[in-house]
Amino acid sequence: MDYVGSNVVYQLKITLQEIEPPIWRRVLVPAGITFYKLHKIIQAAFGWQDYHLFDFDFGDVVVHIPDPDYAPGELYGGAKELNAKRTKIDALLSERKKCVYTYDFGDNWRHDVILETIMPVEEGRRYPVCVAGARHRPPEDVGGVSGYEEFLRIIRDPGHPEYNDYLVWAEKDTGGRKFDPEYFYINEVNRALAKIKSTTPH
Template identity: 40%
Template structure:
């Protein structure tokens, strides 16, 4: 039996210049496994709640309280190939406080290469924003602080993120290594 591989383009909404990734994932992955792929591909640490919105249905880790605020279908029970196809567009939201929205599109569905391991990161642009920076607006402030060290408030933002953060940096090979090790 052949395995379908989904080529997904992931873009962070509201960020300019864009932060994006192109990944290959098995169609048999559940949405829970896709969540892990997205976490490592963007550089998040899986510290917050998340959800998927596919064709008006929300998926995630369901609230154990039947009267709880989040009415999510269980992402562990849903495979990509059951709800998505070539050309499908959907949304992944991470961290309901910072509200990071990721726009995803299924660019292609291909047969698995028997000599390849999945998931794979094919390409991408720019480093993912640091956790707890305050969403797209906080990230814009951080980018401005990095670009203009004399700007008011710049020193505290630069200190908070540390010297190692380079917003232009992205390495698809390193990301693939992380994906295969952790997913």
């Protein structure tokens, strides 16, 4: 599919809100992709497991997967709703420069997505790609920011009666590695991103 700006990439900085020190990723994503593809890229960049709902909130515009149980406007108080599988990132991101990506409306993981710069495609380079980042994301279903703080308090105290249980539980998020909030390995992130095809619009 031909679209304007297909020879550029967007440099995005994505940071989880309300957690210090910050958990963040800087990614380069191709122009012309849909918000659904951007959702997949963020999932891979942070290692989320993609089994919860999500949306991109620009204030007066929300991009999400429409729920057939709700009429347009019912969930978002009249904000304009766009379908993530049909809406390309280009116009909204290049004009607005930032939005909030929320994953899992229970735990409510809110990520600030900021467009830092637009740059030309580098010949021979694969996109999407992560170029920087820090720290491991919280475990899925840990109970939001407050649940994560409690989780960290317990796994930092080997004498706590639930220390082992919490670490074993968190292996679902690490593939069997001991959970380390400081863990970030860019090659691992880019292996996950390489599985996302950048040639298709979805």
